[in-house]
Amino acid sequence: MEQILRNILDNDFFVYGIMGIVPLVWIVPYALFAIWLERKISAHMQDRLGPMRTGGWHGWSQTIADMLKLLQKEDIIPAAADKTLFNIAPYIIFVSAYAAYAVIPFSSGFIGADINVGIFYIIAVTSLAVVGILMGGWASNNKWSLLGAMRATAQIVSYEIPSVLAVLAVVMIAGTLSLQEINNLQTGWFWNWFVFQKFPFVFVAFIIYFVASLAEVNRVPFDIPEAESELVAGYVTEYSGMKFAMFMFAEFVNMFAVSAVAATLFFGGWNSPFGEFLSGPIWGVFWFLSKGMMLVSVQMWLRWTLPRLRVDQLMYVSWKVLTPWAFACVIAVGFWMML
C-alpha cells in the first residue's frame, strides 16, 4: 500500500500523512458501531430490547445521534479544576490508544510502519495512557476522579507484567518482535496459528494475555477504576460533552487494539484459517478485522456476564495467579524450544 501511494503521490509528507490516517477509516465507524453493539448485547443478555427507535432498523443510528448530541453540548470545566491538564488529558489518552495502530498489520499489504520492535512498541505506547488517566483524574479536583485514576494506574501497571510475559512466550517461538513477520510465520491452515503451537502452553499464555488485556483497558471484571456504584464514573466523572466522548472513544479504540494484538500474536492475524482459501491482501483485511471483532465481542460478552472484582482480589489475580502462570508458560515454552 505504501508503494502504491508513493507511485501516485511522490511526496513523503502526503504518503506518510495518508498512511497515518488510514486506521481512522476503520476505527471511527467501528467505535460508533461497537457502542451500539455493546448496548444491544447488554440489552439482549438482560432480556431487554435496547435502543430501538433511532434510524429505523433496531435503532442502528443511536450512537450517531448520541455523538451529535455530545458535539453540541456545553464544555463544562469545573471551577476548581486545573484547566490546562484537564484539557490535555483526553488527547493523551486518545493518542496513546491510536499510536498502537501504527504497527498493527491490517493485512499483508498494509501496516503503518513495519518496524522491527513492533510488539515492544505497542507495549510501550499503551502505557502512556496511564499518564493521561492520572492527569485527568488529578486535574478534575474531585476525590472520585482521583481515586479512580489511582486505581486505574495501579491496575494497568500491575497487569502489564503478566501480559508482557504472555507475549514473550509467542516472541520466543517467533524469534522476532515485528508483527508482520509474526504473521508471516503463521501462514497456512489454522493449526499453524501460534495459539495451537506448543500446546497447551501458548494457549494458556493467550488466556493470560486476554485476561490481562481486559484489565489494561479497564473492562469488566476489572472496571473498578470507574465502578459506578462506588466512584460515580472514576476518572471521567467531571468530563462532559466532547471530552467525555474522547474517553469513551479511546476505550473502544483500546479494546480493538488489544484484540488486534491478540489476533495477530495468537490467531494468525490476516492469515486465512483455510490455507489459500480467500487469502491475499484484500481478504487479509477481512480476516484480520473478523478476528479482532470476534475478540471484542468476547470482551462485551464477559462484561455483561461477570461481576466486578474487589481491589484486593484484583491485585491477587495479577500477582499470585496470572504472573506465576505466565512465568511457567515462558519457562515451559523455552524448554520445549530447546528440545
Next chain:
Amino acid sequence: MNLVDIIFYFFALITLVSAAITVYSRNIIYSAFSLLFTFFGVAGIYVLLNADFIAVAQILIYVGGILMLLVFGVMLTHKVINVEIKTGILNVVPGSIITAIIGGTLCGVFVVTDWFIVEGVPPIKSTTTEIGTMFMTKYLLPFEIASVVLLVALIGAAYIARRDKSKNQSA
C-alpha cells in the same frame, strides 16, 4: 531542509520547551507532567538515530515506570500547588559564575570539537538481534551484574513493603 531535518527540529523543540517548563514551572505537578514530553522528544530523536529499541525502551521505562513513580510521589506530597520551591539561601554571584563557566565550557566544546559525521550508512535491519547477541557474548558480565542488582532491588522492595505490614499487625 528535508523531512528528517524537520522531524529532528520538531522533536528537539518538544524536548527543549518541555524541559524548560520542567525546570521553571512554579507548579510542581506541571514539572512532573512536562517531563513526559521531554522523554517523548528524546525517544523521537533516538528513532531518528536508528536506535528503535532504545527509543521504545526509553518510553517504556521512563514514561511507564519512572514518571509514574514521580507523579505518584508528587501527588502524595502535602501541598502540590503554590509550594515555595526557592531555597532560603540564594548565592546569586557564585551561582551565576559557576553557571557561566559550565555553559561556556559546553558551548566551547560544541564549537571546537571536530564532530564525527557518519553519512550513507545503511540502516541496521534488526537492532534487537544485534543487542541480544552483544549482551550474550561481549557484554555478558555487565549484563549479569545489572540483572543481579535489579533482583536485589526487587527483593529489597518486597522486604520493606512486608516489614511495614507485620509491624502494624503486631501493634
